[in-house]
Amino acid sequence: MPRLPPSLFWKARQQISPFAPILLPVCRTLDSAANELRWIKQHVNSTSSLVPRKLRIWQACLKRERGMPLQYILGTQPFGPLEILCRPGVLIPRLETESIIYHLSSLIPRPSPQAPPLKILDLCTGTGCIPLLLSSLLFPARTQITGVDISPSAISLSRQNLTHTISLRHLSPSASKSINFTQADIFDLKFLPSLGYKPSELDILVSNPPYISHHGFNTTTERSVRLYEPRLALVPQIHPTSHYNCEPEDIFYAHLLEIVRTLQPKRVLFEVGDLDQAARVVAMVVRGKGFLERYARNVEVWRDEPGVGLEGKAEKMWVGGNVEVEVKGQGRGRGVYFWRE
Numbered sequence: 001m002p003r004l005p006p007s008l009f010w011k012a013r014q015q016i017s018p019f020a021p022i023l024l025p026v027c028r029t030l031d032s033a034a035n036e037l038r039w040i041k042q043h044v045n046s047t048s049s050l051v052p053r054k055l056r057i058w059q060a061c062l063k064r065e066r067g068m069p070l071q072y073i074l075g076t077q078p079f080g081p082l083e084i085l086c087r088p089g090v091l092i093p094r095l096e097t098e099s100i101i102y103h104l105s106s107l108i109p110r111p112s113p114q115a116p117p118l119k120i121l122d123l124c125t126g127t128g129c130i131p132l133l134l135s136s137l138l139f140p141a142r143t144q145i146t147g148v149d150i151s152p153s154a155i156s157l158s159r160q161n162l163t164h165t166i167s168l169r170h171l172s173p174s175a176s177k178s179i180n181f182t183q184a185d186i187f188d189l190k191f192l193p194s195l196g197y198k199p200s201e202l203d204i205l206v207s208n209p210p211y212i213s214h215h216g217f218n219t220t221t222e223r224s225v226r227l228y229e230p231r232l233a234l235v236p237q238i239h240p241t242s243h244y245n246c247e248p249e250d251i252f253y254a255h256l257l258e259i260v261r262t263l264q265p266k267r268v269l270f271e272v273g274d275l276d277q278a279a280r281v282v283a284m285v286v287r288g289k290g291f292l293e294r295y296a297r298n299v300e301v302w303r304d305e306p307g308v309g310l311e312g313k314a315e316k317m318w319v320g321g322n323v324e325v326e327v328k329g330q331g332r333g334r335g336v337y338f339w340r341e
């Protein structure tokens, strides 16, 4: 990354504020530094403290200079129409996740008011952003959603997020009854029976699991992510009892497919890191035995913006030399979606 000229620091000080030069190395441009400083000031103004205002702005700018993500400093991140609380120790919701969840919701036929609520399970829920967004898009009264995470901090934050979104009126109060968050390790043998679903009863299984390799984490992940976001959320921890024959970064998908085999949900969406990982996950679905055959003909790969068309050109991917799968949208490979007949 090129070094910034001293004149830019001088301009930041003269044109924006004495705090702006602190933000420049991480923001890189005057516009971006001005925006971040405005958000930091708004945040400081909206929170009460005995510490003087200017000192709090300065402290926030220093945290940012050290690379702390802005969402951890401001304490929130927009996710669709929702405001999601963010805390160090829990992964910050990403725009790409929001985009594939919007697309998923656009494919779900709206149940009639008399129909039973759609049963939805989100494994590896983090802040709870996926259950909360799906509830807001598909309506709390028409959904029954469970979010699961191994991390006590994530579960505590997801519950706070449920209360927070209701208190902001982003979700109706009935969401407090139709969404619940449970702490569990999805690799634990007692986990699935504890949920109490009968086979084929689940409408949607969704998961954005840890999916980055150790090498990718050390070489390609941004410094601020490596330093401040939880590794547990990003790199799969190899479970002592795991017996899967796959790349270490794909281990959650192998296990999630065991869960699909048992629960046989109507629709499944997994977030993935790129097209190569998407191809490996598709191969696991189409070659899978024992009920996975029910999904094998209905598999799609989604890019970051799966709803953005390519003007009539359908993009295809060949998996294992003989299975053709449609790749939808624009951007990086981001999701694998499949459904049963």
Ligand SMILES: C[S@@+](CC[C@H](N)C(=O)[O-])C[C@H]1O[C@@H](n2cnc3c(N)ncnc32)[C@H](O)[C@@H]1O
Pocket (backbone or CB within 6 Å): 091, 092, 093, 094, 097, 123, 124, 125, 126, 127, 128, 129, 130, 148, 149, 150, 151, 154, 184, 185, 186, 187, 208, 209, 210, 211, 232, 233, 234
């Ligand atoms: C990539 S983050 C996704 C968070 C959230 N769904 C989102 O999209 O922002 C993965 C999450 O998986 C959780 N996790 C890691 N191992 C787990 C396990 N064995 N069982 C359940 N959750 C796990 C982490 O705590 C983390 O919150």
